[in-house]
Amino acid sequence: MAVVDMTPAAQDRVKALLDRDGKLHTHGLRVKVIGGGCSGLQYQLGFDDQIGDNDSEFQHGDVKLIVDDKSAVYLAGTVVDYADTLQESGFKINNPNAKSTCGCSQSFGA
Numbered sequence: 001m002a003v004v005d006m007t008p009a010a011q012d013r014v015k016a017l018l019d020r021d022g023k024l025h026t027h028g029l030r031v032k033v034i035g036g037g038c039s040g041l042q043y044q045l046g047f048d049d050q051i052g053d054n055d056s057e058f059q060h061g062d063v064k065l066i067v068d069d070k071s072a073v074y075l076a077g078t079v080v081d082y083a084d085t086l087q088e089s090g091f092k093i094n095n096p097n098a099k100s101t102c103g104c105s106q107s108f109g110a
Contacts, residue, residue, distance in 0.1 A: 002058040002060070002065070003056060003058070003067050003072045003075055003076055003077075003078070004031050004058065004065055004067055004075050004078045004079070004080060005060070005078070005079045005080070006029075006060040006061075006063065006065060006079070006080045006081075007079060007080070007081045007082065008061075009081060009082040009083070009084075010080045010081050010082040010091060011060050011061045011062070011063050012082070013082040013084075013091070014029050014063045014082075015061070015062050015063050017047075018047065018063070023047065023049070024062065026049050027047045027048060027049045027064070028047070028048060028049075028057065028063065028064025028065055028066045029045060029046075029047060029048075029063060029064070029065050029066065029080075030044075030045070030046050030047070030048040030065075030066040030067075030068075031043065031044075031045055031065060031066070031067055031071065031075060031078075031080065031093075032044040032045075032046075032067075032068060032071045033070070033071040033074045033075060041074065043093050045080075045091060048066055051066060052068070054068050054069045054070070055067065055068050055069070056068075056069070056072065065080075074095070074097055075095065075097070076097065077095075077096045077097065078093060078094065078095040078096070078097070079093075079094045080092070080093060080094075081093075081094060
């Protein structure tokens with residue numbers, strides 16, 4: 001079972017971004033938790049082609065998702081979604097471990 005899941009909308013968006021840059025088969029989406037933000041912890045998303053000894057890799061359709069062991073503790077059960085509407089656009093992180101979030105939804109407390 002994957003530590004972090006992705007909705008079809010998130011998979012499609014990541015696939016489109018990687019495919020546009022010719023990196024679909026070499027890179028994955030890294031989801032990481034780092035210190036900082038209003039609530040103490042924040043999410044960091046980025047494309048990466050390196051899988052370290054402390055990383056886990058999960059396949060979601062055509063997209064690889066990479067999570068390091070430290071972040072996995074905070075991300076278990078998390079779902080990455082993507083929205084593109086008139087009111088919002090971008091990746092959304094739905095984390096059941098977040099005890100509190102800030103107004104911008106970019107940081108959380110666990």
